[in-house]
Amino acid sequence: MRILIVGTGGREHALLWKLRHDAPAAEFFATQPNGGLEPLCTPVPIAPADIEALSGWAASHHIDLTVVGPEAPLAAGIVDRFEKKGLSVFGPSKDAARIESSKVFSKDLMRTAGVPTAEYRTFSNLEGAKSWVRERGAPIVIKASGLAAGKGVIVCTTEDEAFDALQAMLGDLTFGEAGREVVIEDFLDGEEISVFAVTDGTNAVVLQPSQDYKRVGEGDTGLNTGGMGAYAPVSIATDEVVTECRIRVIEPTLRALAASGAPFRGLLYAGVISTSDGLKVIEFNCRFGDPETQVVLPMMRTSLLELMRTVAEGGALTPGVAAARPGAAVSTIVASGSYPGSYETGKTISIPDDLESDDCIVFHAGTRNEDGRLITAGGRVLAVTALAPTFLAAADASEAAAARIEFGGAFHRKDIGWRERLRQE
């Protein structure tokens, strides 16, 4: 079997790792692979954004299954293009990907489907938006409707901060087209959980819930990042919570998407928050989360490949919950100095030879091989995933392993999963 992975980050490394586990004899291809993916695949020198060239390449190279990692090519219609050429591809259509690429679409769909989420209004007019903020008061959350590489959400603690955010988005177009329309929603207080479901448009197989640590600093301080670490399972995501998420969030959303003429086939990511008023959806994504994938997939026992093939070939899934191994996984991101601000790249990375084992996997994100050296090539450089019988052992092992990785300016959070640690210690 010949499998093409579209995307070049830590999530894609974890996808390849799991699919290789599920199909040891498969041959892998990946677009512009990072330093960790490169030895595991045949590189394809085409950018994920170049849909036309990629679909032509996949057809002429007899690819049996294409798995798309990032949201941008999905939102640009890569799946529609591949399917038009008769190629088997895992991911939602352009229309279904609007659940992530348009927050206005996503919020309106939730309202129609009765999915619990924060109260909101949408605006493209600055004055109207400001008067809504005055009416609602702070804290309040301002979201650019379009894709903004994870930077389009501003949680404002004061009305003035909200006015500044609105000025930046609607007035100065700092977020370009993505910020021409905004969602203003009520602030929700509670603990976040990431729930992934593989779906065929109707039926869902829910994977083990995980939790992402998005702030750059320990104790959840400092700027938002793409994610500084994650762990699974999450003890507050009990079987009852997963069932509630399936019945009140995932299934009605799938029904509403299908009714709108855009059935969602692929990986639906529900970012939910557990509030005093029950579960509420913070956001939907149309793809696997990064870095949650780096813990969810190493824990997953069910064959991901079988699920993906069924969906890509238009088959029906048996609804349920994917099996996970016992124990826990914690992943710690090792990042470049000053990330998420501007940072330097090209630093030589040193990973001790004895670091990796069956219970410790180093997933590469921003790395590159150059002249026989592994060098940094991004803000989030590596995700160090440790597996252990308990959360505490996995968290300690992940942190200890991350601390042994060296490159100029390297840093990591030492407290990934601190909320779980508080519950367990």
Ligand code: AMP
């Ligand atoms: P997103 O880019 O949609 O993942 O949002 C980034 C982060 O902003 C989320 O992970 C939350 O921590 C936070 N956030 C988004 N919406 C809300 C909300 N309504 N209330 C509180 N925090 C929020």
Ligand code: GLY
């Ligand atoms: N970890 C958050 C995301 O992938 O959007």
